[in-house]
Amino acid sequence: MNDNKKRINLVVYSGITAALYVVLTMLVAPIAYGPIQCRISEILTILPAFSMGYVPGVSLGCLLANLFNPAGNLGPVDVIGGTLATVIAGIFSRILGKKNKLLAIIPPIVANGLIVGGYLPFLLVDDTSEITAAVVGISMLEVAASEAVLLIVVGIPLILLINKTSRLKSLIEKI
Numbered sequence: 001m002n003d004n005k006k007r008i009n010l011v012v013y014s015g016i017t018a019a020l021y022v023v024l025t026m027l028v029a030p031i032a033y034g035p036i037q038c039r040i041s042e043i044l045t046i047l048p049a050f051s052m053g054y055v056p057g058v059s060l061g062c063l064l065a066n067l068f069n070p071a072g073n074l075g076p077v078d079v080i081g082g083t084l085a086t087v088i089a090g091i092f093s094r095i096l097g098k099k100n101k102l103l104a105i106i107p108p109i110v111a112n113g114l115i116v117g118g119y120l121p122f123l124l125v126d127d128t129s130e131i132t133a134a135v136v137g138i139s140m141l142e143v144a145a146s147e148a149v150l151l152i153v154v155g156i157p158l159i160l161l162i163n164k165t166s167r168l169k170s171l172i173e174k175i
Helices: 003-027 040-049 054-067 075-099 101-123 133-164 166-172
Strands: none
Touching: 003 040, 003 054, 040 054, 040 075, 040 101, 040 133, 054 075, 075 101, 101 133, 133 166
């Protein structure tokens, strides 16, 4: 495949991946932006295990989903922090995915737990809340746990399905 075709594939796949991320996040918007974030879209974080080309699409999707937050209450910290967590997770998912695709679920769990869980208590604070190390720790665990449940229950079977289906695998690895 020539360089021009590769670039076109990257742009197309990134756009599709970003659009899917946004749509899947908006489908569950009421539970996608709180202290326990349940984003179906996070299932797409397994894609970098198959190709580094998915990192831009998943990251752009996260950025857009955070910009379009219907509650609008998390602001630039979430837009930047959530996107940064996704970029970091994508890069490390690719690195681990080269060794074993199933390991690719670990970076999104860790990155989102530490980064997103670390700043959410400060963004969701009200007049009666006190932010302590314990509150931040619990937040990190909640975000990591919700990410882990999704990636274990849906991500692992999806990775196994992709690996088992050679046509699907070659399509996904195209970029």
